[in-house]
Amino acid sequence: MLGEYRIQGRRAADISASVERAVGAGRLAPGELLPPLRELAVELGVNPNTVAAAYRSLRERGVVETAGRRGTRVRERPASTQRELIRVEAPEGVRDVSTGNPDPSLLPPLGDALAAAAARSAERPVLYGAPAVDTELERLARAAFTEEGVPDGPVAVTSGALDAIERVLSAHLRPGDAVAVEDPGWGSLLDLVPALGLRPVPVALDDDGPLPEDTERALRQGARALIVTDRAQNPTGAAIGRARARELRAVLAGHPDVLLVEDDHGHGIVDLPLRPLAGATDHWVVVRSVAKAYGPDLRLAVVTGDEVTVDRVRGRQRLGPGWVSHVLQDAVLHLWRSGAVDAPAVAASYGRRRDALVAALRERGIAAHGRSGMNVWLPVPDEAATVARLLHAGWAVAPGARFRLASPPAVRLTVSPLAMEEIGPVADALASVTGPVSAGRYD
Secondary structure, three states: OOOOOOOOOOOHHHHHHHHHHHHHHOOOOOOOEOOOHHHHHHHHOOOHHHHHHHHHHHHHOOOEEEOHHHOEEEOOOOOOOOHHHOOOOOOOOOEEOOOOOOOHHHOOOOHHHHHHHHHHHHHOOOOOOOOOOOHHHHHHHHHHHHHOOOOOOOEEEEOOHHHHHHHHHHHHOOOOOEEEEEOOOOHHHHHHHHHOOOEEEEEOEEOOEEOHHHHHHHHHOOOOEEEEEOOOOOOOOOOOOHHHHHHHHHHHHOOOOOEEEEEOOOOOOOOOOOOOOOOOOOEEEEEEEOHHHHOHHHOOEEEEEOHHHHHHHHHHHHOOOOOOOHHHHHHHHHHHHOOOOOHHHHHHHHHHHHHHHHHHHHHOOOOOEOOOOOEEEEEOOOHHHHHHHHHHOOEEOEEHHHOOOOOOOEEEEEOOOOOHHHHHHHHHHHHHHOOOOOOOOOO
16 A cells, blocks of 8 residues: 555645645556555544545545545546536526626627638638748737736737646646645636646735735745736636735745746736736746637637747647637637727726625625626635525525635625626625625635
8 A cells, every 4th residue: 555655744735735746746556545544644643534634635636536445545547626516506597696707798799700710711721831820919919918018928829728827837847746826716727737737735815916925935835836817816806916016026036937827817808907927937928818808619818928938838739739720810810900899898897796796795794805807706604505595595606615725615706697786686695694704815
């Protein structure tokens, strides 16, 4: 059992991370039996409940499986549990504010853009050997990055933000490496990191983004990458302001070897300026998806960064899909040129609903968070009970477990489906099933 490998740690998170690192590095083979719970507790000098919590976390993440008296073993195909499956199905008659989707009424029609792209393809078809990125799309993307203070760098195009982040992490990291991530944070990203054999290190945040002292702690503990959301952070709505950006850049300056990944998915749906951290480390990227402003099904993101990182991303992409369809690139280019999205109007629409909900909750003695974007984050004493009671009251919200590592219970509401006249009723429902919870940082 385990051979020469020894599990380490005194906290549940450390014990589970020790196992996951060994699995990612191949030191624990598929099918290998882990020590019995009480035996490992004695060996580590911890309470058996601590080991039980670690094993439970590993099961939930798909790293191990338990088969009764046959014990706990490394899964034959270790994989992370998809957090998207942690959800509530809204029965008929229940308002669903859990999805995280944009408001369809604010998305531009795609007919003209796709028709123009098809016409261009018919006139000048893209064949093997063509540049991966449309020249004009690259020019416009680079100009937009420059205007918002992002350092100069080459541009790549990927199939969405998560595709970009996966390629960037794979370009620099190896299984077992630690990655500092926001907690609470984007559920798909929290799935991706362990799926790559990497170890997530939670970083607490408040309405201004990652806390500098917690970021410093994570980097001092050996995190080789830091992933941050510049604005419209999912699920909290946090946005990095001028002062916080200055503090975070100072922290990063002391760790120049750290890979910095910035997710600016809120571009086009928020009215707060971008405060980029890019350039504070040797290797960095800024990822900008079109999903929230132009439609999730477009599956396109533009990426800029240092030359080494972007070159590695492009090189690996050539060995896989090759490139993102130029028909799709042309369609996005048409949307940009035609001004298909009125960004200030979209930001104002989400802002009115989000701010009204946060204010209505405050009037009822409930602290909630939602500085930017389309989501409101509501800390609650009992997450499961809150979700169940709200469902009974006619509202489906997203369980916070989809977005949390070590932060306390909460629920997320997306304002996209809400009309202004529904703000009061949903606030009343939330007030009826929750008690006052103090505001501040999310941990």
